Every structure is written in structure tokens, then in C-alpha cells.
Amino acid sequence: MSALIIVCAAALACYALRFGCVLALAYWSVPPSLEQAVRFVAPASIGALLGTTVATQLPAIGTAEALARLGAFCIAGVVGARTRNAVTAIAVGMPTLWALTWIS
Amino acid sequence: MAAIELIDVGAGLMVVVGTVLVVSARLALPAAALGTHWRDAPPRWRAMAAAFIVEPLYVVVAKRYEDEGTAAEKRKFYEGAAAVLWLGWVTSTAVGILVGGHVPKAFALDAMMPLSLIGLLLPMLRDRRSVVAAAVGMVAACVLAAAPNGSGVVLASVLGVVGASVWRDRR
Numbered sequence: 001m002s003a004l005i006i007v008c009a010a011a012l013a014c015y016a017l018r019f020g021c022v023l024a025l026a027y028w029s030v031p032p033s034l035e036q037a038v039r040f041v042a043p044a045s046i047g048a049l050l051g052t053t054v055a056t057q058l059p060a061i062g063t064a065e066a067l068a069r070l071g072a073f074c075i076a077g078v079v080g081a082r083t084r085n086a087v088t089a090i091a092v093g094m095p096t097l098w099a100l101t102w103i104s
Numbered sequence: 105m106a107a108i109e110l111i112d113v114g115a116g117l118m119v120v121v122g123t124v125l126v127v128s129a130r131l132a133l134p135a136a137a138l139g140t141h142w143r144d145a146p147p148r149w150r151a152m153a154a155a156f157i158v159e160p161l162y163v164v165v166a167k168r169y170e171d172e173g174t175a176a177e178k179r180k181f182y183e184g185a186a187a188v189l190w191l192g193w194v195t196s197t198a199v200g201i202l203v204g205g206h207v208p209k210a211f212a213l214d215a216m217m218p219l220s221l222i223g224l225l226l227p228m229l230r231d232r233r234s235v236v237a238a239a240v241g242m243v244a245a246c247v248l249a250a251a252p253n254g255s256g257v258v259l260a261s262v263l264g265v266v267g268a269s270v271w272r273d274r275r
Contacts, residue, residue: 003111010107010124017128018135019154025139026150037269038137040237042166043228044264045133045159047238048257050221051245057214069215076219077226086223093219097212 064104072097130258133265134162141169145179153179156186163224164189233268240267 054073058066076093080086110120135157142150164185169178207213229235241264248256 006111006117006120007107009117009121013121013125014128014131015155017125018131018157019151021132021135022139022142022150022154022157025136026143026145030140033269035140037265038140039166039170040233040265040268041133041137041261042159042163043225043234043238044241044268045130045257045261046163046221046225046228047241047264048130048245048260049159050218050225051242051260052249052254052257053218053221055246055249057218065212069212069218072215073218073222077222080223080226081229084227086220086227089223089226090216090219093222094212094216097215098210101210101212 065101068097068100068104071100126252126258127254129255130159130261131157132258133261134159137166138162138169141175141178144175149179153182153186156190158189160224161185161189163228167228233271236271237264237268240264 058069061069072093075096076089079092080089083089107120107124110123115123135154138153138157142153145153161182165178165182168181204213225238229238241260244260244263245256248260250256251259
């Protein structure tokens with residue numbers, strides 16, 4: 001079977017999953033408690049993605065570099081919390097990482 | 105990426121589709137969340153909009169859906185955010201393919217992913233329950249990082265939502 005057909009089928013399945021959820025919530029009423037829980041989807045999803053990324057990246061590099069990254073993430077976190085701006089967090093985090101990596 | 109790796113080793117259609125569904129299961133939560141806001145949207149619009157649902161887009165539009173405004177205005181906002189994200193996604197991917205191999209490893213560009221997520225996450229932590237959702241999701245994802253096909257992200261996201269809901273109920 002050609003790779004193109006497999007890729008198309010996979011893309012279709014991924015789309016069907018999303019559209020299916022959109023349709024399901026459009027036609028079925030959900031309890032108010034569940035509807036309120038929707039508010040926590042964004043922080044929980046991004047937190048989970050962040051946890052997975054950090055947990056897979058850090059063990060794959062050396063201790064010194066891992067510590068440099070953790071330091072840069074913390075500093076970017078403080079800056080991001082103060083400015084509430086993702087671009088500023090990256091703009092401060094990357095040079096901090098390079099500096100900490102160079103020092104270590 | 106999982107699909108490409110499987111195709112590369114000669115996996116069959118059902119294996120690839122099944123894996124893609126498991127990896128993409130995490131998108132079910134944002135899709136369901138947006139579905140609650142799109143009940144009155146035209147069916148054709150919902151069908152188009154569903155194609156663009158990814159976590160970063162949901163993060164951008166979720167706050168807009170909590171704010172004041174008509175449903176039509178919010179749909180326009182979604183369309184704009186989806187267009188910007190899609191164009192940025194395709195452009196960045198093309199640039200990455202063309203230039204990525206020439207960037208020295210010392211630049212540690214892979215660190216931009218967690219930094220971007222940190223930047224996206226922090227403005228969302230508006231109250232204690234949001235912090236609980238993010239913290240539970242993050243810790244659970246670290247514990248479940250070795251789960252097959254990225255299923256740990258799905259489970260960790262669900263645990264984060266449940267954790268925040270339980271926290272609310274106890275207060």
C-alpha cells in the first residue's frame with residue numbers, strides 16, 4: 001500500500017477525531033460541572049506537554065547542560081510570569097541558556 | 105512524526121491509523137471544549153474550524169471565548185488565530201527543513217519548545233485551580249513520559265483537569 005494512502009488515512013482519522021468531539025458537544029448536553037471543567041483543559045494540556053518535553057529532553061543531554069536548561073527555564077518562567085508575554089520569555093530564556101551553557 | 109516513523113519501517117495501514125489516533129487523542133479535550141462554544145455555529149463552519157484545532161490555537165482562543173462579545177465576533181477571532189497559526193506553522197516547518205541542518209547544535213534550538221510552552225502557560229495561571237490543573241498535568245506527564253505513543257500526555261491532561269475539578273469541589 002502506498003505511503004500516500006496511509007498518510008491520507010491517518011490525516012482523515014485525526015480530523016475525524018476532532019470533528020467528532022466538536023459534533024458530540026454540539027448535540028449532546030453535558031452536566032454543568034463538566035462544562036466548567038473545560039476551563040482547565042488549556043493549562044492542563046500545556047502543563048502536560050511541558051512536562052513531557054522536559055522529561056524527554058533533559059535525560060538525553062549531559063548533567064551540566066541539563067542544569068543550564070533548568071536554570072534558563074526558571075529565569076524565563078519568572079520573566080514570563082512578570083511580563084505575561086511568551087515572546088519575552090523566549091527572548092530572555094534563549095540567551096540565558098547560551099550564557100549558562102557557556103559558563104558550565 | 106510517529107506515523108512517518110511507522111511508515112518508514114513498513115507498518116500497515118491500521119497500525120499507523122491506530123497510532124495516530126492514540127497520539128492525537130490529546131486533541132479530543134480542546135475539540136470538546138471548543139464544541140461547547142460552537143453549538144450555534146453553522147455546520148460547514150464547524151467542519152472547517154475543526155481541521156485547525158491544536159493546543160496552541162486553543163490556548164489563544166480560550167480566553168477570548170470567556171470574554172464579552174457576540175458568537176460571530178468570537179468565530180472571526182478563531183478564524184484569524186487559525187490562519188496566523190497555520191501560516192506560521194507551515195512557514196516555520198519549511199524554514200526548519202531548509203535551515204535546521206545548518207544551525208550549530210550549540211544554539212540548542214530544541215530548548216525553544218519548552219520555553220514557548222512556559223510562555224504560553226504562565227498567562228493562563230489566573231487562579232489557584234488553573235495552577236493545580238497545570239501542576240498536576242506537568243507532574244503526571246513527567247511520571248508518564250515513557251508511556252507508549254505519547255499516551256502519557258493524554259492521561260496527564262485528563263488528570264490535570266480532574267485535579268482542578270476536585271480542588272474546586274473541596275473549596
